[in-house]
Amino acid sequence: MSTTGDPKKSLYEQLARLGKAAASPARLELLDLLCQGPRTVEGLANEAGLSVANASQHLRVLHGARLVEGEKNGLFVTYRLADPAVGDFFQTLRALGxxxxxxxxxxLREFREAPESLEAIEKETLLNRVKKGEIILIDVRPAEEYRAGHIPFAMSVPLKELRSHFPKLRRRQPIVAYCRGPYCVLAVEAVKQLRAKGFRAARMDDGIAEWRARGLPVAVSEVSK
Amino acid sequence: MSTTGDPKKSLYEQLARLGKAAASPARLELLDLLCQGPRTVEGLANEAGLSVANASQHLRVLHGARLVEGEKNGLFVTYRLADPAVGDFFQTLRALGxxxxxxxxxxLREFREAPESLEAIEKETLLNRVKKGEIILIDVRPAEEYRAGHIPFAMSVPLKELRSHFPKLRRRQPIVAYCRGPYCVLAVEAVKQLRAKGFRAARMDDGIAEWRARGLPVAVSEVSK
DNA sequence: AAACTATTCAATAGTATCCTTGAATAGTTT
DNA sequence: AAACTATTCAAGGATACTATTGAATAGTTT
Structure with a gap:
């Protein structure tokens, strides 16, 4: 048995389980997605570009390291982070990288110096200005992720539905878009489209995970199922 | 080339380099040791119970992930953490574990509920009481590690030299011992020996890394070589 | 320069991980 | 119950990692 050996050794063996879980690009992508909110196996597989069987296997590894948990709802299994501390860990890993x-x-530079140059928004003042209605804050992730958690006062405008919102928006009112975080292209694309139509749009590169990590409030809209 | 592919994919590949570095018990032990201060290859190999060649190989992997740096001084190569952020990462990993x-x-319980039950010391008041001389704080790690960084007002009493300090100590004066952190047995052993001799000894389970992580001051005694 | 030392390199065998494939399971719908 | 769906399981070859061994390198001492 492993617990009968040198306790010091077996401690590092246990910690290495976490390292091993984080040792595969595929698993890191799954973790990143799960930081945005719960998802089914198929959803994760599609977004990460993995076969379903492969994604399931990776999720089992993550589960073995106690990083994620799955819950069976009817035909689907919904995975989520096992603990907010897992998100912190992922953030630290990313920061270290x-x-x-x-x-x-x-x-990252390839992302950020993308087509249109993207201004950085002052997060301190952002929320206040959104509250006052000076700025419209839009969450361009899929509606599903918005429901799982979003920045207060942000409205859900999934990138795919962005065009249908154009009529509602005033051309002079500044719009700030955010998505999953610094590595996500959704907000980049949204800003590009908005600017092309003459709107005053900027991107905030923080996502929900970063926002939460700053200790800022997160809103949830739970829908009865 | 990896950078020509999907940038999102290659990002996770890069982050996985860090995960892979943390995927081996041996490397985690080396990292833990390096969190205490710089060390030579041989020193690390001895303390971790690895062959020198093996330790060197693992260090090369850690170096490949940019987690540690080695500097050649004459015949020896001294390794150190490449960045304090590496220590943060290790702490986060441990916390998650x-x-x-x-x-x-x-x-951990096996450690802490060791032979003598070890009282937890209130860190808040500890430093003040040490300053006033009410408590003697001893650092029982090797002198080398003490020099690389120690808690202010602590005196260096390497475990091996503990016996020789017995005559200097008063039996009524409370002694607090600390070492590398919660997983290290040095302070446990020191407290055992001190109590066996009738001293009033307790262990603080924080090490330098935890101390520093709390934002508390750390002293360094650099010796001209 | 010769002997010695600390470290790294190179080759190897054993082991673990990765992704794919096809089948099995559990739950739903018809 | 039969057909269907989402997920998991099991087996396989390809690849990568680990620890050991012995040799090579770089620097020191005699």
């Missing part, structure tokens, strides 16, 4: 791996920095 | 893995919790 940004700080230490030049490659990550290069990839 | 404590929170999510029942096995880690069990191992």
């Amino acid at each position: 940004e700080k230490r791996l030049a490659e990550v920095d290069a990839i | 404590e929170k999510r893995l029942a096995e880690v919790d069990a191992i």
Whole structure:
């Protein structure tokens, strides 16, 4: 048995279980997606570009490391992070990557210096201005993710439905879009489309995970099923 | 080339480099040791119970993930953490393990409920009482680690030299011992020995890394070489 | 320069991980 | 109950990782 050996050794063995869970790009992508909110296996597989069987297998590994939990609802199994601390861990991993791996920095620049140059928004004042109605804050992720958690006062405008909202928007009113976080292209694309139509749009590169990590409030709209 | 592919994919690939580095018990132990301060390859190999070649190989992997850096001084190569953020990452990993893995919790209990039951010391008041001289705070790690960073007002009493300090100590004066952190046995052993001799000894389970993580001051005694 | 030392390199065998494929399970709908 | 669906399980070959061994490198001492 492993617990009968040197306790010090077996401790590192246990911690290595977490490291191993984080040792695969596919699993990290799944974790990132799950940081946005619960999802079914098929949903995760599609978004991460994995076969369903493969995604299921990776999820089982993550479950083995106690990082995610699955709950069977009828025909579907919905996975979610087992603990908010898992999100913190992922954030720390990402922060470390940004700080230490030049490659990550290069990839991020590729994102951020995308087509239109994207202004950074001051998060401190953002929420107040949104409250006052000076700024419209839109959440361009799929509605499902919006429901699982979003920034207060943000309205849900999934990227796919963005065009249908154009008539409602005033051209002079500043719009700020956000999505899953710094690596997500949804808000980049939304800003591009809005600007193309003459709107004053900017992107906030933080997602829900970053927002929560700052200790800022997160709203949830639970729908009775 | 990996950078020519989907940037999103390659991002997770890069982050997985960090996960892979943390996927081996041996490397985690090396990281833990390096959180205490710089060390040579041989020193690390001895303390972790690895062959020198094996330790060197693992260090090369850690270096490949930009987590540690080595500097050649004459015949020796001294490794250190590449960035304090690496320490944060390790702390987060450990915290996650404590929170999510029942096995880690069990191992920790095995440590803490060791021979003598060890009182928890209130860290808030500890430093003040040490300043006033009410408590003697001893650092029972090797002198080398003490020099690399220690709690202010602590005196260096490596476990091996503990016996030689007995005559200097008063039997009534409370002694608090600390070492590398919650998983390290040095302070446990020190307290055992002190109590066996009739001293009033307790263990603080925080080490330098935890201390620093709380934002508390750390002293360094740099010796000209 | 020769002997010695700390570290790294290179090759190897054993083991674990990864993704794919096809079948099995559990639950739903018809 | 039969057909269907989402998920998991099981087996396989390809690949990667780990620890060991012995040799090579770089620097020191004699």
